[in-house]
Amino acid sequence: MKQLVLSEWLLTQLSQNKFPKRMPTHRRIYEAIRQAISDGVLASGTRLPSTRSLSDELSVSRNTILAAFEQLLDEGYVAAQTGSGTYVAYNQPDGFSKKPISTATIEPKPQDDAGLSRRGKAAAGSLNRQSHEVQPFTPGEDDYSQFPTMLWRRLLNRQWRAPDPSLLDYGHAGGYLPLRMAIAEYLRVSRAVNLTVDQVLITAGTQQSIDLCARLLTDHGDRAWIENPGYWAARRVLEVNGLQLHPVSVDNEGMAPSTKDFRATPKLIYTTPSHQYPKGMVMSYGRRRLLLDYAESRKAWIIEDDYDSEFRFEGRPISSLQGMDQNARVLYMGTFSKVMYPGIRLGYLVVPPNLVTSFKSGLYELQRPGQVVIQAALADFIEEGHFANHIRRLRQTYAERRKLLQKSLATVAEVGARLSPVDSGLHLVVEFDQEVDDVRVATMAAEHGLRVNPLSNYGIGEKREKGLIVGYAYAATENISKYGNVLANVIKAGLKNRTP
Amino acid sequence: MKQLVLSEWLLTQLSQNKFPKRMPTHRRIYEAIRQAISDGVLASGTRLPSTRSLSDELSVSRNTILAAFEQLLDEGYVAAQTGSGTYVAYNQPDGFSKKPISTATIEPKPQDDAGLSRRGKAAAGSLNRQSHEVQPFTPGEDDYSQFPTMLWRRLLNRQWRAPDPSLLDYGHAGGYLPLRMAIAEYLRVSRAVNLTVDQVLITAGTQQSIDLCARLLTDHGDRAWIENPGYWAARRVLEVNGLQLHPVSVDNEGMAPSTKDFRATPKLIYTTPSHQYPKGMVMSYGRRRLLLDYAESRKAWIIEDDYDSEFRFEGRPISSLQGMDQNARVLYMGTFSKVMYPGIRLGYLVVPPNLVTSFKSGLYELQRPGQVVIQAALADFIEEGHFANHIRRLRQTYAERRKLLQKSLATVAEVGARLSPVDSGLHLVVEFDQEVDDVRVATMAAEHGLRVNPLSNYGIGEKREKGLIVGYAYAATENISKYGNVLANVIKAGLKNRTP
Secondary structure, rough: HHHHHHHHHHHHHHHHOOOOOOOOOOHHHHHHHHHHOOOOOOOOOOOOOHHHHHHHHHHHOOOHHHHHHHHHHHOOOEEEEEEOEEEOOOOOOOOOOOOOOOOOOOOOHHHHOOOOOHHHHHHHHHHHHHOOOOOOOOOOOOOOHHHHHHHHHHHHHHHHHOOOOOHOOOOOOOOHHHHHHHHHHHHHHHHOOOHHHHHHEOOOOHHHHHHHHOOOOOOOOOOEEEEEEOOOHHHHHHHOOOOOEEEEEEEEEEOOOOOHHHHHOOOOOOOOOOOOOOOOOOHHHHHHHHHHHHHHOOOEEEEEEOOOOOOOOOOOOOOOOHHOOOOOOOOEEEEEOOOOOOOOOEEEEEEHHHHHHHHHHHHHHHHHHOOOOHHHHHHHHHHHHHHHHHHHHHHHHHHHHHHHHHHHHHHHHHHOOEEEEOOOOOEEEEOOOOOHHHHHHHHHHHHHOOOEEHHHHOOOOOOOEEEEEEEEEEOOOHHHHHHHHHHHHHHHHHHHHOOO | OOOHHHHHHHHHHHHHHHOHHHHHHHHHHHHHHHHHOOOOOOOOOOOOOOOHHHHHHOOOOHHHHHHHHHHHHHHHOEEEEEEEEEEEEEOOOOOOOOOOOOOOOOOOOHHHHHOOOHHHHHHHOOOHHHOOOOOOOOOOOOHHOOOOOOHHHHHHHHHHHHHOHHOOOOOOOOOOHHHHHHHHHHHHHHOOOOOOOOHHHEOOOHHHHHHHHHHOOOOOEEEEEEEOOOOOOHHHHHOOOOOOEEEEEOOOOEOOOOOOHOOOOOOEEEEOOOOOOOOOOOHHHEEEEEEEEHHHHHEEEEEOOOOHHHOOOOOOOOOOOOHHHOOEEEEEEEEOOOOHHHOOOOEEEEHHHOOOHHHHHHHHHHOOOOOHHHHHHHHHHHOOOHHHHHHHHHHHHHHHHHHHHHHHHHHHHHHOOOEEEOOOOOEEEOOOOOOOOOOHHHHHHHHOOOOEEHHHOOOOOOOOOOOEEEEEOOOHHHHHHHHHHHHHHHHHHHHOOOOO
């Protein structure tokens, strides 16, 4: 195919509008080129047009073309020859198929693990790689198409107009003070967190917050309690810090340590008491007291990860576990990724008073925080009321999507699946019986273009809970019912034909 | 002192212009209030005016007032009562004195180390806390007052005007492609790094780059070679990852492993071959070959930290160690902190081809990179030629400052100190004899308002090299000679009265 023809062909593909409505342009271009390669229309070795010329010919921003090329490059469909352009690769990726969307399983690439250490393999090796494709129902993604970029640009401009030199420096004192004050106020009022402003540290997000706690409060080989099922990203960070992970089951009251668990004294307890991740239960008052008393008796630290707390839809706001703690054993963390946009890389960690100086020092020594300009813009965003407005709008949108999804999935009860009634933030949980192969059901869903996560992926050990985690934040409201029905049919088909 | 009087008093202090010319306004306000507390003019318990009213009355941005308050708060001179303002603290910080600038020594605060783990104490404990005051001659600071903020604002605006959704997401593929391409081109041309664009990862800076290498390539307890004296921040990161640090001496050819060192096989070698940090020597060709051959024979990894490579002033650009390596054992890293501004938090890591997939995965899993909008603006900054211009201007400025400083320090030879002729980037090295107490000389300099680092701080073990590291990037050109003369006198006084 000559270069001229490729852009014409792409224009045709794009105008035929065969793609899901909310699929970004760069994804459509990626899919179209991928398909062209798959169909043999673009032969191996063919040189692709320059991104500038494609951008002109398609009347699409160069960024958009570049994003499409980036994904093709990254996945091995094309290769870049330095100085002479981009070519269709001779060695197409393993397992290449005509499926328009990658399945949920990952192809192992052993040669890339050569040289990794044990902890490196556990953290990043091929068996641990997650597909990052964002499609309807991908958990962990929020709808940042709703983010008010014009307003945000204005607030950033305000800072860059006459930047105080300290805005360009590393963050030295735990973060930009007005932002820490705004967070302290918000947490005090809405989450009953007990704090003064100097206890607030601004971090680069949840990974970094957990990492800092692990490094400053534990030593290699120490034990950490984690919820099972639980947040795998937290597991990854705790593991790479050399901690022994001790999984604790959950029940309808949240993290549920048994007598056996109590004998396995941890240095650190990682928990999500406001709504258990991923199952959504709120930790009961009794369970909270139990955990706090136990932590005090063993001088263990509790990390309270209060993710998505802004998006609870029913009932009163849940008070934090930290607010109930009289013994300064709880470190409380949150993030702005889901309310603002993921790339903002801003979160916060509230530490007990006696740890403030060490944590500020550790934050600087180990992580060199910065981006104070963005912190300043965010402080204004909160103080001027935009944050509250934005959350309110998001909550309305998400509540609507959640209702529609619940409705369209209701029929899965026919095959013995259970749609959990628990409000879990930005996803629903469909529970299966123990013998169901939830990975297989998820794969079937992926073949229909829907990316859901098997609940068993969130668990550790032999007997894992089975089900699907279905994110609804990312899918457009007008499509939810349609996709929901497709998913319901997949689940019903999958559970009818279950292999014992 | 009533609130009204404080602002009037501050106005008087500020207009009398008793402060160093380039001291930022927020620092002057901080110093003035600090002085008022010290002189008893502001009594304990006095409520300070609101930041808004001070901002109005002093005609100074609220950010500026907030920055001053932040430092007072952080250092304990004032305390914030939530909901009712900021007060002069009753318990003034320990060791409070009338000295206008903190000394180089740190007051230990044991209660804040309670609860820290062993590795936590090593990373962040009171004995390891560094003062972050930036004054003339502080090493590690660059002059970001020269940073073209108007231009940068324009480039950021361009991205925010019509942001591609992928700009708001996490960075998934190792970083924004156009930025990686620009870096690849720059490194290929100016540093003879051998790479294709997919080997480039964008990280949040040097700390994060080293951290990623340590986590993916080593296990707890593995041995790492470090230069002695060397970069303490790298040491800190390697240590917290559980590595056994093996210090290797340096000589005029750079890192100088002995027979004894060769028997202590490392998993990782951290080195600064372009100019040794902090002493500045260029690693000779023969030493490079030796290191590369050794690493290959032991299957060790070499981390080449090419800091400040843009600021070499004499001779031809130095080729990278990585470019000489035939065995894919070198990971090459650099940073934008010193050329752009420290808070930008962007650096890069070039990994061997067989590690690309693992490192991209590890980068996402462990660090969740983002800030793609800033990466995009930086890509334009480089592609449009502003980066090269900015470096050129900075080099001219720094070269001038370096010359002036060398001239004013020349007389230290009278007392046996040696001004190293080696071009070390953004600092000069003044070498002392072994028996000199360089910490004492640095403290004397601090009492004169000049913050330099003792060379012994950069070393490990019993017999450390002695001297001073004098940064010249931050001090204004018109002040260098004056400050340099003061420092020369301090050095001469310090070495004349040396205690054995």
